[in-house]
Amino acid sequence: MTDSIAKGVEILGIVRETPSVRTFSLSRSFSFIPGQFVMVWVPGIDEIPMALSSANSISVQKVGDATSALFALGEGDRIGIRGPLGTGFTPVRPTLAIAGGIGAAPLLPLAEQGKVDTFLLGARTAADIPFRERLQLCTNLSLASDDGSIGTHGFVTALFDAYPPESFSSICVCGPELMMRSVLDRLEKGRIAQRGQFSVHRFMKCGIGICGSCCIDPHGLRICTEGPVVRGDLLIGSEFGRYQRDASGQRRPI
Template sequence: MTESALPDIVTLTKVIDESPSIKTFVFDKVFDIRPGQFCMVWIPGVDEIPMAFSAANSITVMKVGDATTSLFELKAGDKIGIRGPFGNGFHPEGKTLAIAGGIGVTPLFTLAATGEVDTFILGARTKTELIFTEELEKVTDLKIATDDGTFGYHGFVTGIMDELDISEYDSICVCGPEMMMKGILDRLAAKGLAGRGQFSMHRYMKCAIGVCGSCCMDPNGYRVCKDGPVFSGEILLTGELGQHHRGPSGRRE
């Protein structure tokens, strides 16, 4: 793992429109990554933001703010900076279930690509926001939920989860909106299975090497960039998941 303070300057070779609000940016360098690791993406003259890898040479991004809006304006031939990879990533053992919500599919897509995921539950608000479905169907048993019922199960990913015998899975790897992850953790805890959960956390990050403290989680002080971003469900049971987080200034919100 590289922990350089300087980014690698890469050239975009392809920009793929995955949905009206999601794009994949493919670059000309292949990084040595583990599924679930992230990088710091430098948009020249704009900002540096954390993003999960969607492959060893790509990131998949949802437009949500100023930095990602600027990123969406780039095209093949433009340059960005990539610092990383950082973090621990997923470490599944045995029979594995992956549960993704929205853009949270990105780090779990890299895990599924290894062939280690037996069942994959993918959720999105609506059909047009579903991405990577064709690729996932080739490597895992894919189950889909949409909030509005436009494709697959009508409801949340937890509805599909409730239909499965979760005790059959040795590892449950999760990434998505925090309240979704909280609902999944609560279900695992109720069955005494919190320790089988691996949850990819998202927090504001600045340094990505564990120095600045902007991504620390209360009350245990774990740094998402260095100790995570993937944490055991047992650790998160006593933490801030679904309760609060720290904003850009470091204050609790």
């Protein structure tokens, strides 16, 4: 249970990755499997889940109160970290990684461990592509953008013409849920859903499988413990790609 006790860490450095994403390097390194997450306690604000983008960093997109409060912190400030928690990616080579925007954060360390053969990364514009230089150093990176300002014009799934998922033994995916759902549909069509490993995001509170806020219908999988990385065939017929629940447990369509 030591992983469920928050540890105080100092922010040692901050790197601007894109206009809305920053990487915070931490004073402590964690033994982790890429895909696992930590609960980040932002003093006075909230505790929120974040993937580890390396053994000693998180990469954060500014979207609301807690992430804005993180962006207001500087080197030398302290936050709390609980974890690593949940499941990680278990790639079988050859491996295809597919990410949308900040979804690249949990896949970056997998690539830097030399376990990703081809990495498909999409974002809205060229400026929104995170980790480009680091990924180019360790994997075969192919880009797509919604506005055509870099790489293939269109969604990341447009890259399937050049890199069909059927050619890979595992397909590791993280990004907007509708994008992940279209990847799952493609894998299901090719009868290879079990090769997919999806990093599923649900509203998390305890992070250790007790409160039930991150369970998905109808199986009741607890995304904080049986996930966040879940095999594709286990998501077929579930709420994945259709709806999720907010902080109060209310259904929200995706």
